[in-house]
Amino acid sequence: MTIESFFAMGGYAFYVWTAYGICGVVLVINVLMPLRQRLSFLQELARKQQRQQL
Amino acid sequence: MKFIPDPIGKFFHRMASPPHFYALAGQMIPWLTGIFLVLLGYGLFAGLYLAPTDYQQGDSYRIIYIHVPSAWMSLFIYIVMALAGAIGLIWRIKLAEIMAISSASVGASFTFIALVTGSLWGKPMWGTWWVWDARLTSELILLFLYLGVMGLYNAIDDKRTASKAVAILALVGVVNIPIIHYSVEWWNTLHQGPTVTKMDKPSIHISMLIPLLTMAVAFKFYYVIAVLQRARLELLQRERTSAWVKKLVMEQSK
Numbered sequence: 001m002t003i004e005s006f007f008a009m010g011g012y013a014f015y016v017w018t019a020y021g022i023c024g025v026v027l028v029i030n031v032l033m034p035l036r037q038r039l040s041f042l043q044e045l046a047r048k049q050q051r052q053q054l
Numbered sequence: 055m056k057f058i059p060d061p062i063g064k065f066f067h068r069m070a071s072p073p074h075f076y077a078l079a080g081q082m083i084p085w086l087t088g089i090f091l092v093l094l095g096y097g098l099f100a101g102l103y104l105a106p107t108d109y110q111q112g113d114s115y116r117i118i119y120i121h122v123p124s125a126w127m128s129l130f131i132y133i134v135m136a137l138a139g140a141i142g143l144i145w146r147i148k149l150a151e152i153m154a155i156s157s158a159s160v161g162a163s164f165t166f167i168a169l170v171t172g173s174l175w176g177k178p179m180w181g182t183w184w185v186w187d188a189r190l191t192s193e194l195i196l197l198f199l200y201l202g203v204m205g206l207y208n209a210i211d212d213k214r215t216a217s218k219a220v221a222i223l224a225l226v227g228v229v230n231i232p233i234i235h236y237s238v239e240w241w242n243t244l245h246q247g248p249t250v251t252k253m254d255k256p257s258i259h260i261s262m263l264i265p266l267l268t269m270a271v272a273f274k275f276y277y278v279i280a281v282l283q284r285a286r287l288e289l290l291q292r293e294r295t296s297a298w299v300k301k302l303v304m305e306q307s308k
Contacts, residue, residue, distance in 0.1 A: 006103065009113040009116065010112040011112065011113075015117065015175065016114065019120060019171040019174040020117075020120060022167065022170050023120045026166060027163065031279060034284040034286070035287075037287050038283075038287040045290075046307040049303055
C-alpha cells in the first residue's frame with residue numbers, strides 16, 4: 001500500500017479523516033481545558049494568599 | 055456487626071480523603087496517559103492500516119474504530135455517573151459527587167463523537183447525515199441528558215445541593231440507557247443491529263475485532279484520565295478555603 005492510497009481511504013478520505021479529526025480535537029480539549037483551568041486557579045489562589053500576607 | 059473488614063474500610067476512607075485523592079490522581083495521570091497512548095497507537099495502526107478493507111463498505115467502515123467505542127463509552131459513563139450520583143445522594147460522600155459531575159463532560163464528549171462520526175459514516179453509506187430512527191434519536195436524548203446535568207450543576211451555587219439535584223436527574227435518565235441499547239431490536243431502524251455483543255457468534259472478523267477492542271480499552275483509559283483531571287479541578291474549587299489547599303498553594307508558590 002502506498003502512502004497516497006492510505007490517505008485516500010478508498011475514496012472515503014473526507015469522511016474517515018474528518019471523523020478521526022473531530023474525535024481527536026474533542027478528546028484533546030477535554031483533558032487540556034481542566035488542566036489549564038486548574039493551573040490558573042492555583043495561581044489565583046497563590047495571589048490571594050500573598051495579598052493576605054502583606 | 056461489621057460488614058466491611060477494617061483494612062478495606064480504612065483504605066476507602068483514605069482514598070476518599072480529598073488531599074490524598076488529589077495527590078494520588080496527580081501521580082497516576084502520567085502512567086495512565088502512557089498506557090493510553092500505547093493502546094491508542096496500536097489501535098489506530100491496526101484499525102487504519104492492518105485491518106482489511108470491508109467488502110461492502112470499502113474503507114468508510116474504518117470509522118467504526120472510533121464510532122463504536124465512543125458509543126459504548128457514552129452508555130458506560132452515564133451508568134458510572136448515575137451510580138456515583140446515587141452513592142453521593144445516599145452516603146453524602148463528597149468524592150462520589152465530584153466523580154459524578156466530572157463524568158458528565160467526558161460522557162457528553164463521547165456522545166457527541168458517537169453522533170458526529172455516525173453522521174459522517176451514514177452519509178456515504180445510507181445517503182443521509184441524519185434520520186430520526188430510534189437509535190439515533192435516543193442517543194441524541196442522551197447528549198441532552200448530559201448537557202442537562204452540566205447545566206443544572208452550574209445553575210446552583212451551593213455545590214452540595216447541586217450534586218443532589220444532578221444525581222436525581224441522572225438517575226431518572228437511566229431509563230434511556232436500555233432504550234438506546236435495545237432500540238435496534240425493538241424498532242425497525244436504519245441503524246444496523248449489534249455485531250460484536252452477539253457473543254455466541256460475533257459477525258465481525260477477528261482482524262477487525264482486535265483493533266476495535268483495543269480502541270475500546272484505550273477509550274476506557276482516556277475516560278479515567280479525563281475524569282481524574284476534571285475531578286482535581288472540581289476538588290480544588292470546592293475545597294478552596296480548606297487547610298490542605300492553602301498548604302498546597304503555599305508549597306507551590308515557594
